[in-house]
Amino acid sequence: MSEPESTPGSTSDPAKNTATSPEQARRRQRLNWITAVVGLVAVVVLFWLGGRGAPTSTELDYSTFMQRVEAGQVDKVTIDPDGRVVGTQTDGSAFTSQIPTAAPPEDLVRTLGEHDVTIAAKGPSAAWTSLLLTFAPVVLLLGFFLWMSRRASGAGGSALGGFGRAKAKVVDSEKPQTTFADVAGYEGAKAELLEVVDYLRRPERYHKAGAVGPGGVLMVGPPGTGKTLIARAVAGEAGVPFYSVSGSSFVELFVGVGAARVRDLFAQARQRSPSIIFIDEIDAIGQRRGGRAMMSNDEREQTLDQLLAEMDGFDPATGVVVLAATNRPDVLDAALLRPGRFDRQVVIPLPNQAERLSILQVHCRSKQLADDVELPKVARSTPGFSGADLANLANEAAIVAVRDDRWVLTAGDFDAARDRIILGRREKGTVLLADERRLVAAHEAGHALVAALCPRADPVEKVSILPSGQALGVTHQLPVDERHLYTKSWFDDFLTVRLAGRAAEQLLFGEGSSGAADDLSQATSVATRMVTDFGLAPELGPVSYAESSRAYADGVAVRPLLSEGTQEKVEQLVAQFLRVAEQRATELLTDHRPALEALIDQLIDREVIDGAEVYALLGNSPDGSGGAATGQG
Ligand code: ADP
Numbered sequence: 075m076s077e078p079e080s081t082p083g084s085t086s087d088p089a090k091n092t093a094t095s096p097e098q099a100r101r102r103q104r105l106n107w108i109t110a111v112v113g114l115v116a117v118v119v120l121f122w123l124g125g126r127g128a129p130t131s132t133e134l135d136y137s138t139f140m141q142r143v144e145a146g147q148v149d150k151v152t153i154d155p156d157g158r159v160v161g162t163q164t165d166g167s168a169f170t171s172q173i174p175t176a177a178p179p180e181d182l183v184r185t186l187g188e189h190d191v192t193i194a195a196k197g198p199s200a201a202w203t204s205l206l207l208t209f210a211p212v213v214l215l216l217g218f219f220l221w222m223s224r225r226a227s228g229a230g231g232s233a234l235g236g237f238g239r240a241k242a243k244v245v246d247s248e249k250p251q252t253t254f255a256d257v258a259g260y261e262g263a264k265a266e267l268l269e270v271v272d273y274l275r276r277p278e279r280y281h282k283a284g285a286v287g288p289g290g291v292l293m294v295g296p297p298g299t300g301k302t303l304i305a306r307a308v309a310g311e312a313g314v315p316f317y318s319v320s321g322s323s324f325v326e327l328f329v330g331v332g333a334a335r336v337r338d339l340f341a342q343a344r345q346r347s348p349s350i351i352f353i354d355e356i357d358a359i360g361q362r363r364g365g366r367a368m369m370s371n372d373e374r375e376q377t378l379d380q381l382l383a384e385m386d387g388f389d390p391a392t393g394v395v396v397l398a399a400t401n402r403p404d405v406l407d408a409a410l411l412r413p414g415r416f417d418r419q420v421v422i423p424l425p426n427q428a429e430r431l432s433i434l435q436v437h438c439r440s441k442q443l444a445d446d447v448e449l450p451k452v453a454r455s456t457p458g459f460s461g462a463d464l465a466n467l468a469n470e471a472a473i474v475a476v477r478d479d480r481w482v483l484t485a486g487d488f489d490a491a492r493d494r495i496i497l498g499r500r501e502k503g504t505v506l507l508a509d510e511r512r513l514v515a516a517h518e519a520g521h522a523l524v525a526a527l528c529p530r531a532d533p534v535e536k537v538s539i540l541p542s543g544q545a546l547g548v549t550h551q552l553p554v555d556e557r558h559l560y561t562k563s564w565f566d567d568f569l570t571v572r573l574a575g576r577a578a579e580q581l582l583f584g585e586g587s588s589g590a591a592d593d594l595s596q597a598t599s600v601a602t603r604m605v606t607d608f609g610l611a612p613e614l615g616p617v618s619y620a621e622s623s624r625a626y627a628d629g630v631a632v633r634p635l636l637s638e639g640t641q642e643k644v645e646q647l648v649a650q651f652l653r654v655a656e657q658r659a660t661e662l663l664t665d666h667r668p669a670l671e672a673l674i675d676q677l678i679d680r681e682v683i684d685g686a687e688v689y690a691l692l693g694n695s696p697d698g699s700g701g702a703a704t705g706q707g
């Protein structure tokens with residue numbers, strides 16, 4: 075680990091040099107204060123020095139001193155090696171004198187002895203003191219300048235201050251008390267992480283069997299879904315130390331320091347293994363190299379490289395597990411996801427209705443609810459809410475009640491709180507209005523029903539109107555087995571399913587919406603390939619107009635130039651494929667309109683519907699043959 079003093083100066087931020095930040099003002103204040111103390115000490119020292127000749131004791135010359143001795147007026151003397159005499163007279167008054175050391179009187183001691191004077195001598199310590207006193211101001215000054223110069227180089231870019239603060243913030247170590255009981259729902263994710271817990275509890279069992287423990291687990295999910303909470307719960311369940319850092323806090327660090335921090339972090343964690351390292355917002359450091367990033371690329375890459383090196387250098391026996399969280403797995407550098415690094419992913423989606431209910435229950439534990447509060451109803455009315463939103467909802471409801479001078483929360487409090495949060499959330503675009511939900515439900519129901527009805531489409535696994543990523547809803551189809559060859563009728567079914575979302579919107583509301591954009595572009599590109607690549611349009615014959623496989627150096631494939639006539643024909647044929655598919659989807663949906671409407675109602679009510687229920691509504695069963703995995707918005 076690099077010491078603070080080795081890094082400042084070179085990294086000072088010019089922007090901070092000119093402006094006087096509160097931090098700097100505080101520092102300057104402290105400087106003044108220290109100057110005052112140093113001054114005070116100097117004054118005291120000087121006074122003490124002067125105090126040796128203080129007026130309370132009289133200075134006698136040597137002859138007078140000897141006269142008094144002979145007169146028996148001296149009681150006691152202390153003589154230091156320089157011949158300095160400090161003594162008391164018999165009347166108790168103090169005096170000082172100086173023995174002429176150049177010609178020391180031989181009989182001094184005898185004379186003193188004869189007159190009953192107690193003699194004491196000062197050892198060389200006196201010399202040391204005087205030496206110190208001589209050099210003290212120089213040492214003080216030197217120290218002061220040294221300190222000032224260090225201060226100045228640090229103060230320039232607040233490097234020293236920033237560094238110190240960052241150090242405290244970057245790595246937090248603790249033993250969390252959180253357990254899985256504090257995490258409502260997410261049984262699947264918990265089950266997956268239970269293996270990690272088991273490993274951390276008894277790593278030696280794994281080593282004995284020659285098994286390599288889980289190295290890195292990446293938790294992927296939207297903000298506020300409890301990723302941090304779950305990571306802490308894993309540490310809590312396993313009873314191991316929890317080292318947490320946030321990727322974004324690395325962004326504030328200086329060149330070379332991020333990498334040093336990572337090294338430090340892993341060293342600490344290894345020392346106290348078994349332990350957990352949690353890297354929150356890993357996308358801040360783990361972004362694909364070469365992309366646009368918040369940090370300077372050099373620094374970020376150094377940090378990332380260090381992280382990769384640390385994870386590779388894992389001795390399997392260390393018993394350190396790295397958990398990381400992100401809501402943008404797509405921007406992560408592929409190197410992070412390679413085996414031995416974050417090769418396990420646990421998806422933490424937005425909670426479904428049942429999970430929302432249990433999250434609400436967790437957060438209402440310490441609150442008193444009136445009889446009219448039905449948490450299941452609250453859960454039903456908060457689709458798209460994350461765990462954090464729900465925690466916030468419970469808290470807001472309590473705040474509304476407090477404002478009303480109540481401590482028992484009513485249904486009205488929850489409604490008011492929900493409305494406020496929805497207003498806030500809508501700005502971020504994940505919560506749907508009621509009519510939007512109806513539209514999304516119709517769209518997805520269309521996909522799902524048609525997929526269930528088309529014999530060659532992949533069986534429907536799940537339909538959901540929970541927003542996920544960019545998609546507002548999703549219909550999952552699971553392939554029966556992996557296909558390598560696709561027939562014309564498979565493509566026809568594929569296009570029909572793709573266009574069914576839009577067909578359902580048009581059938582029920584008389585107009586389409588922007589929600590079908592993705593479907594259309596996918597369907598169009600497949601239909602285009604059917605015509606130009608696969609020769610599946612008889613009107614063109616067995617001719618390929620496929621993109622040239624011979625790619626240019628920049629990786630752009632080229633399409634052969636088509637004659638105007640052929641180009642027009644291709645476009646017509648593509649459009650025709652799509653129109654036929656849409657027609658077929660509309661017919662299928664019209665024929666099964668009752669099932670369509672029932673499915674829409676169920677989706678609006680429950681948000682997520684199992685594929686089996688779709689088939690139950692239609693009274694048929696999934697017997698589709700395989701195909702590539704598909705999911706559609
Ligand atoms: P993330 O790290 O995914 O952004 P957090 O772990 O910070 O989310 O979650 C924020 C808060 O939301 C938690 O502190 C907790 O109060 C609440 N929360 C989220 N998910 C759950 C859950 N499944 N059960 C209970 N509380 C939750």
Ligand code: MG
Pocket residue numbers: 298301302354399
């Ligand atoms: Mg978090």
Ligand code: ZN
Pocket residue numbers: 517521575576589590593706707
């Ligand atoms: Zn769609």
